[in-house]
Amino acid sequence: MDKEIKILHIDSNHPLLWEQLQQAGFINHEDFTSSKEEIETKIQDYQGIVIRSRFKIDKTFLDKSTNLQFIARVGAGLESIDCDYALSKNIQLIAAPEGNRNAVAEHTLGMILSLFNNLNSADKEIKSGHWNREKNRGHELDGKTVGIIGYGNMGKSFAKKLRGFDVEVLCYDIQENVGDENARQVLLEELQLKTDVLSLHIPWTPETDKMVNTNFINAFAKPFWIINTSRGKNIVTADLVETMQSGKILGAGLDVLEYEKLSFETLFQDKHTPEAFQYLLDAKNTILTPHIAGWTFESHERLAQVIVDKIRAKYSLK
DSSP, X not given: OOSOOEEEEOSOOOHHHHHHHHHTTOEEEEOSSSOHHXXXXXXXXXXXXXXXXXXXXXXXXXHHOTTOOEEEESSSOOTTBOHHHHHHTTOEEEOOGGXXXXXXXXXXXXXXXXXXXTHHHHHHHHHTTOOOTGGGOOOOSTTOEEEEEOOSHHHHHXXXXXXXXXXXXXXXXXSSSOOBTTBEEOOHHHHHHHOSEEEEOOOOOTTTTTOBOHHHHHTSSSOEEEEEOSOGGGBOHHHHHHHHHHTSEEEEEESSOTXXXXXXXXXXXXXXXXXXXXXXXXXXXXXXXXSOXXXXXXHHHHHHHHHHHHHHHHSOOO
């Protein structure tokens, strides 16, 4: 080994991550309970850190990370890290969007089919002793136009899942020339003109924060269903509810919510239930899941493996 590299793990992950890094010659330490401030007192001892989303890696943290060479996030998004400041300090950023893209795609499709066929509400009604066939008459996905905003790892994986359906798939992305055989890249205006089902696969950035608001929704030509497996703060919940009440939004499948904490481990910033969220809880045309679209048993292992492979590729120890 040319040089010792110590890695601090501040979130639990699949055991293979720890085991394979250890086998490769890295020195692993863990601290899943200390506060951010406590970890800041010892972070100068480490060359690498492995995180999920326990707390924000901000300038204060990075200024104390005097020997840090890399930050590895076992997930797709890097919004919990001050990326520009980290890069200015020559700290490499490692993420694993390819690790859970299949899980997110399958979850997205499942939400659409559940909404279209009233699976959740019909199940509850039967278990409550009600047999309502006409009330639960569903819709077919075939013949619809699916609009995907954000055509990276997640968006592309979802579009691939739609190949078995007779649907038109459109995608919109800030990057040029990302369309492929599974989705035709269009301007936002065309996507808003044709879409029947909208699926969000975008990061949470200053540009996407509160992007889906009343004006954005009403710019769509037709009433439509919306699925969000990206980040909760990309949608203004009160505006979503307002447009559900007006009939512009036909149904919503939300794996992420505006009210989540940064760690994604708990829901509310406080104990108050916002009025808009209460509407979503009561509505029959909503499906809510607790930020689990990319949280399968298979993706848990795959995310860890991707991170291990990337760390070893960048910092191979002899």
